Amino acid sequence: MQSYSLTHLKELESESIFVLREVASQFENPVMLFSGGKDSIVMFHLARKAFWPAKVPFPLLHVDTGHNFPETIEFRDKLVAETGVQLIVGSVQDSIDKGLVVEEKGYNASRNALQTATLLESLEQGKFDAAMGGGRRDEEKARAKERFFSHRDEFGQWDPKNQRPELWNIFNGRKLMGEHFRVFPISNWTEMDIWQYILHEKIEIPSIYFSHTRKVFERDGSLLAECDYIQRRDNEIVEEQVVRFRTIGDMTCTGAVLSNADTLEKIIEEVSASRVTERGARSDDKRSEAAMEDRKKQGYF
Amino acid sequence: MSPPRAHNYMDMDLLRFTTAGSVDDGKSTLIGRMLYDSKSIFQDQMEAIEKASARIGGEEEVNLALLTDGLRAEREQGITIDVAYRYFATPKRKFIIADTPGHIQYTRNMVTGASTANLAIILVDARHGLVEQTCRHSFIASLLKIPHIVFCINKMDLVDYSEERFEEIREELEAFCSKLEVNDIRFIPISALKGDNVVNKSTKMDWYQGSTLMYTLENIHISGDHNHVDCRFPVQYVVRPQTNEFHDFRGYAGRIAGGVFKKGDEVTLLPTGFTTKIASINTFNGELDEAFAPMSVTICLEEDYDLSRGDMIVRTNNQPEISQDIEMMLCWMGESPLRPNGKYAIKHTSKDARCIVKDIRYKVDINTLHRLEDDKNIQMNDIARVAVRTTTPLFFDRYSRNRITGSVILIDEATNRTVGAGMII
Numbered sequence: 001m002q003s004y005s006l007t008h009l010k011e012l013e014s015e016s017i018f019v020l021r022e023v024a025s026q027f028e029n030p031v032m033l034f035s036g037g038k039d040s041i042v043m044f045h046l047a048r049k050a051f052w053p054a055k056v057p058f059p060l061l062h063v064d065t066g067h068n069f070p071e072t073i074e075f076r077d078k079l080v081a082e083t084g085v086q087l088i089v090g091s092v093q094d095s096i097d098k099g100l101v102v103e104e105k106g107y108n109a110s111r112n113a114l115q116t117a118t119l120l121e122s123l124e125q126g127k128f129d130a131a132m133g134g135g136r137r138d139e140e141k142a143r144a145k146e147r148f149f150s151h152r153d154e155f156g157q158w159d160p161k162n163q164r165p166e167l168w169n170i171f172n173g174r175k176l177m178g179e180h181f182r183v184f185p186i187s188n189w190t191e192m193d194i195w196q197y198i199l200h201e202k203i204e205i206p207s208i209y210f211s212h213t214r215k216v217f218e219r220d221g222s223l224l225a226e227c228d229y230i231q232r233r234d235n236e237i238v239e240e241q242v243v244r245f246r247t248i249g250d251m252t253c254t255g256a257v258l259s260n261a262d263t264l265e266k267i268i269e270e271v272s273a274s275r276v277t278e279r280g281a282r283s284d285d286k287r288s289e290a291a292m293e294d295r296k297k298q299g300y301f
Numbered sequence: 302m303s304p305p306r307a308h309n310y311m312d313m314d315l316l317r318f319t320t321a322g323s324v325d326d327g328k329s330t331l332i333g334r335m336l337y338d339s340k341s342i343f344q345d346q347m348e349a350i351e352k353a354s355a356r357i358g359g360e361e362e363v364n365l366a367l368l369t370d371g372l373r374a375e376r377e378q379g380i381t382i383d384v385a386y387r388y389f390a391t392p393k394r395k396f397i398i399a400d401t402p403g404h405i406q407y408t409r410n411m412v413t414g415a416s417t418a419n420l421a422i423i424l425v426d427a428r429h430g431l432v433e434q435t436c437r438h439s440f441i442a443s444l445l446k447i448p449h450i451v452f453c454i455n456k457m458d459l460v461d462y463s464e465e466r467f468e469e470i471r472e473e474l475e476a477f478c479s480k481l482e483v484n485d486i487r488f489i490p491i492s493a494l495k496g497d498n499v500v501n502k503s504t505k506m507d508w509y510q511g512s513t514l515m516y517t518l519e520n521i522h523i524s525g526d527h528n529h530v531d532c533r534f535p536v537q538y539v540v541r542p543q544t545n546e547f548h549d550f551r552g553y554a555g556r557i558a559g560g561v562f563k564k565g566d567e568v569t570l571l572p573t574g575f576t577t578k579i580a581s582i583n584t585f586n587g588e589l590d591e592a593f594a595p596m597s598v599t600i601c602l603e604e605d606y607d608l609s610r611g612d613m614i615v616r617t618n619n620q621p622e623i624s625q626d627i628e629m630m631l632c633w634m635g636e637s638p639l640r641p642n643g644k645y646a647i648k649h650t651s652k653d654a655r656c657i658v659k660d661i662r663y664k665v666d667i668n669t670l671h672r673l674e675d676d677k678n679i680q681m682n683d684i685a686r687v688a689v690r691t692t693t694p695l696f697f698d699r700y701s702r703n704r705i706t707g708s709v710i711l712i713d714e715a716t717n718r719t720v721g722a723g724m725i726i
Contacts, residue, residue, distance in 0.1 A: 004561060004593040005524035008315035008395040017597040018556045021538040025610055025651070049585035050597070053550055054542035138388045145383050163383065164719045165409055165634050167416040168708045169556070170648050174717035188397055190388045 009197055012189055013046065018169060019148055019185040020050040020132070024057050026173035027130040027181070031088070031123070034060040036072035037248035038205050039134030041079075042194055043186055045203050048083065059086035061131070063119050065111040066093045067229045067250040075206040090122030109231070110252045120156045123180060130173070130181045138190045148187050154178040191246075195271055199264040211244045211262040222255030246271075313390065316523055319399040319414040319447070321438035322424035327455045331424065331493035332387060332400060335515065338500040339389045384414045393519040408441065408667065408682035409634040412722055415445035416708070419523050422451050422514070427460045427490070431473045433668045439474075440667055443481035444630060444684070444724065446701055448526045450478075451487045451517060457506065458492040464508040480670060482701070485521075489514050527594040528703045532560030532568075533621060533696075534614040535650035535706075540599055552583055552599035553608060558650060558705040559698070560616065562600070563591040569620060570606055571613040571696045578603045594705075611652035613696045621696045621706060627656075628726045630665075630700075631679075631687045635713060635720030639679035639687075645720070646712040647691060650705065655692045655714075662686040686726070700724035 006014070023030050032047060034040045047056045062076060080087045092111050095101050100121065101114045123131055137144045147163055149171045164172055173181055186194075198205060215226040217236045224230060226238045229252050243256035244267075261267045322328035387398040399414030401407065415421060421442040425435055442450050452474055460466045467490045478486055489498055490509055497503035500515045512520070537555035562568075566579045582589045583599040592598045600614060608614075615621060633639050639658065647656040663672040664685045679685045700707030711721030 003524050004527070004529050005314055006596065008313050011315045011595065014556060014595055014597040018537070021554055021597070025538050050554070051538075051540060052583075052585040052599075053544075053547045053552075054540050055544075137386045141385075144385045144387065160383070165413045165722070167413055167710055167719070167722045168705065169417075170650075170708065170710045172648065172710065172712055172717070172719045174646070174712060176717065188386070188388075190390070190395075192390065193395070 009193060009200060012186075012193060013049070013197070015169075015188065016043075016046045016185040017050040019171070019183065020047050022149075022171050022173070023130055023132060023183050023185075024051070026171070029126070029128050030058045030130040030132065030183075031061045031126060031128040032056075032058055032132045033119075033134070034062050034076070034087075035134070035248065036062070036068070036076045036206060037134070038194055038198065038209065039136060039186060039189075041203060041205055042189075042197060043132065043134045044079075044085075045201065046185065056083075056085055058132075059088050059126075061088045061090060061122055061126070061128075063090045063115050063122065064092065065115060065250050066091065067111055067227075067252050069206070069208055069225075069245075069248065069251055069254075071206045071208045072248055075204075079204075088122065088126060090118045092118045094118070095121065106231070110250060112250060112253055116156075123156070128180065129175070130183055132183045132185055134186055135184045136189050136191075136194075137184075137187050146184060146187065148184055149173055150182040150184065151175065152180050152182060156180070158182075192268070192271055195264065195268050199268065206248065208245045208248065209267070211242055211259050211266075213240055214243050214256065215239070216241050216243060216256055223257070224255060225251050227251045313393060313395050314523065315395050315397065316420060316518060316521070317397045317399065317418050318420040318422060318518065319401060319411075319418040319442075320422045320424070321401060321411055321415075321442070322434075326424045326426045327493045328400075328424050331422075331453070331455065331491075331499065332398060334493050334496060334499050336387065336389050338496070338515075339391055384410050391515070391519055396518065408437070408684075409632060409722075411438070411441050412445060412632045412634075415441055415447055416704075416722065418445075418447050419526050420449040420451065420518070420521065421447045422453055424453050424455050425470060425474070427454050427456045427466055427470065430470045431477060435474070436477060436669070437667045439478060439481060439483075440665075440670060443478075443483045444632075446482075446704055446724075448523070449485045449487070449521055450483050451489060451514065453493075453514060454488065454490045455493055457490045457497060457503075458495050462490075462497075462503070462505040464506070467509075487511070487517060489517065528559035529561055529593055530559070531619055531621070531698060531703060531706075532562055532566075532614075532616040533558040533698070533703065533706050534562065534600065535652070536608055536610055536612045536614065537651045539609055550601070551605055552601050553614065554597070554599045555651065556597045557592055557594045559594050559703050560619075561591055561593040562598075562614075564588075567617045568602070568614050569617045570602075570608055571615060571620075571623065572694065573606060573608075573612075575604075575606045576617055577606065611650075613650070615696070621698050623694050623696050625691045625694050626659075627689050627691060627695060627697070627709070627723075628662075629687060629689070629709065629723035630726065631685050631711070631724075632722045633679045633681055633683045633685065633720065634722065635718065636681060638681075639683075639685070639721070641677060644714070646714050647689070647709050648712065649695045649697065649709045652693075652695065654695070656689040656711070658687055659690050660688040662688065687723075689723075697725050699726060 092114050095118045096103055101117045135143055147166045215238050216223040217238045244259040245256050261270045320328055385400045389396050401411045401414035423438045454470050471488045491498040498513045534555055536553045540552040540554050542550050564579055569576050580601045580603045582592050644657050647654050661677045663674045664676040698706045707725045709723040710719050713720045
C-alpha cells in the first residue's frame with residue numbers, strides 16, 4: 001500500500017490555509033496586516049493559495065511608521081500592483097500630527113510602540129472584526145502562548161491569563177459587538193520553515209534580506225543603518241560593511257548582521273548555523289524581560 | 302546532534318507531541334535538555350534566562366524552566382499556567398511540543414495540548430513510581446486518543462540507575478494501562494538532568510537495550526495516525542471567482558478529515574444525499590489526481606448541487622453516522638458548572654449548531670477512573686459522559702475512529718467562551 005504522508009512544510013501549509021479559510025468564513029470584515037517582512041509575505045502567499053482561483057477576499061493593512069526601509073515600501077507597492085490586492089495604509093505620522101500619540105525623544109527614540117495606537121485606530125476606522133498577523137510562536141516567549149484565534153476586548157487588549165482553550169482544529173471566533181480577533185495563521189512555523197518555504201515556492205522578498213554593502217554604526221551590540229531617523233552619538237562611527245537583515249522592522253530598531261549570504265541557499269545555511277534568534281537584533285524586544293507581553297496586552301501585533 | 306542543513310530539510314515530516322508531568326518531576330528540565338542538545342536554544346535566549354535565573358532565585362544553575370514559562374505571572378510564581386508551544390528540529394523531523402502544566406486544576410490545558418498530539422511523553426519520578434497524577438495524565442492521553450504514549454521514568458540517577466526499580470515501575474504502569482485503550486506504549490529510563498537516554502545513550506544503564514527518547518521521537522511511525530480509510534470532506538468555504546477566466550468555477554474548499562479522495566470517485570453530499578462524481582481536485586499549484594488527510598484542497602463536482610459550509614462530501618459506500626442525538630465524553634472547561642438541560646452552541650468540523658444537555662450519565666474520577674453515577678455536578682476540569690441533542694443533525698464518526706469528525710466544542714452563548722471539549726462515543 002502507498003504511504004500517505006506529507007512533508008512538514010506541506011502539513012504547515014495545509015494548516016495555515018485551513019486557518020485562513022476559517023477567517024474568511026467566520027468573520028464579516030477581516031483584514032491582513034502586512035509589514036513587508038518575510039513572514040507577512042509568506043502569509044499573503046498562503047492566502048493566495050487558500051482562495052485560488054478567486055482573489056484574496058480581504059484587503060492588506062500596512063501600519064506605516066514613516067521609518068521604513070525604502071526597499072520595503074518599493075517591494076510592497078510592486079506586490080500590490082502585481083496581485084491587484086487592495087492596500088490600506090495606516091500612518092503613524094498622521095497619529096502624531098493628530099496628537100493621538102507623542103513621539104519619543106532622544107538617542108533610542110523609536111516609533112515602534114506608537115504603532116499600536118495607529119493599528120487600533122485603523123482597525124476601528126475600517127470596522128475590521130479580525131486582523132491576521134504573521135506572528136510566529138517560536139519568535140518570542142509571550143508569543144509561544146498565543147492562540148491561532150486570539151480574542152481582543154473592545155480596547156484591543158489581550159488577556160493572556162484568560163485565553164479561550166483551542167482544541168483540535170475547531171476555532172471559536174464568536175465575539176460581542178466592538179470586540180475583535182487577532183488571527184495568526186503561521187503560528188506553528190519557525191524561522192527555518194519560512195526560509196525553506198520561500199526557497200521551495202520561489203517567493204520574492206525585499207532585497208535587504210540579502211547581503212549588500214551599507215553604511216552602518218554600532219550601538220549596544222547592534223549594527224544600525226545610517227539614516228535620517230536616528231540621532232547618532234559623537235562616538236558612533238559610520239562604516240561601510242557587508243550586511244543583511246534577518247528581520248524587517250523600522251530602521252530605528254532593526255539591526256543588521258554581517259553576512260555574505262546573497263542567495264536563499266546561503267541564507268538557510270546561515271540561519272541553521274546561527275546561535276542568536278532573529279529577534280536578537282531587535283532593540284524593541286530588549287527593553288525588558290516582558291517587553292513583548294506588555295506591548296501585546298495593549299494591542300500590539 | 303546538529304541542526305538540519307538545507308539539503309536534507311525538504312523531506313522531513315512533522316511530529317506533534319505533548320509533555321505531561323507534575324511539579325518537580327523534571328519536565329522543564331527535560332524539554333530544556335532536548336532543546337539544548339538539539340541546538341534549538343539560542344545564545345540570546347540563554348543569556349536572557351541566565352539573567353532571569355540570577356534575578357528571581359539567585360540560583361546557581363541556569364533554570365531551564367524559565368525558557369518555557371513565557372508569561373510574567375508564570376515566571377514570578379514559578380508555575381506554568383498555560384499551554385506553551387515549543388519547536389525544534391533534527392535532521393529527521395520537525396517537532397512541535399505542546400508543553401502543558403500537570404496540576405489537576407489545569408486538566409483543561411492538558412486536554413487542549415493533547416488534542417492535536419501524535420504522541421505523549423508522561424514523566425514518572427523513579428523515586429515515587431506511579432502516583433495519582435500519572436494515572437490522570439495517562440487517562441487523558443487515552444481519552445484524547447493520542448496514538449503513542451512514552452513513559453519516561455525520570456531521575457534514574459537518584460535510584461542508582463537500578464534496573465529492578467525500573468522494572469517495578471514498568472509493571473505497575475502496564476497493569477494500570479491495561480484498563481485504558483492505548484495501542485502503543487513505551488518505557489524509557491532517563492535522567493533529564495544528567496542527560497541519560499535523552500539524546501545520548503546512557504553509559505550507566507547497560508541493562509537497558511531500548512532506544513533513547515530522541516531516537517524514539519525521530520523514528521516512531523506516524524503516517525498511520527491519520528484516518529486514510531473513511532472519506533470525509535467537510536465543506537469549509539465555497540470558492541466562486543466570478544472572473545472571465547473562471548466564469549463557471551464553483552469549488553468546495555476544505556481540509557480532508559479522513560480517507561483518500563480521487564478524481565472520478567462517486568461521492569454523496571450530506572445532508573441532501575445527492576450522488577455525483579469528483580470532477581477535479583484543485584490547488585494553487587495545479588490539479589491533483591488524489592488527495593488525503595490532512596491536505597487542504599478545493600474540490601469541483603460534476604454536477605453542482607446546493608452545497609455550502611457545514612455540509613460534507615463523503616464516499617457513497619462509506620458514510621458517517623447522521624444524528625441529532627450524540628453521546629460524548631466531555632471535558633468541562635467553563636468557570637460555571639455544566640447546566641443540566643442547559644443550551645449551548647456547538648461546533649463540529651465546519652458546522653455550527655445549538656444543543657441541549659439531555660443527560661449527565663456519570664462523572665469520571667480522573668485519578669481512579671471510577672464512574673460516579675450519582676455525581677451530576679460537573680465543574681471546571683471535570684470529565685463526564687453526557688448525552689446532548691442538537692438542533693440539526695451532525696455527520697460524525699466515533700472519536701476513536703476519527704479525531705476530526707469525532708470531536709466537538711461547546712460554547713457558552715452568553716460569554717462566547719469555549720466551555721467544553723467533547724469526544725463522540
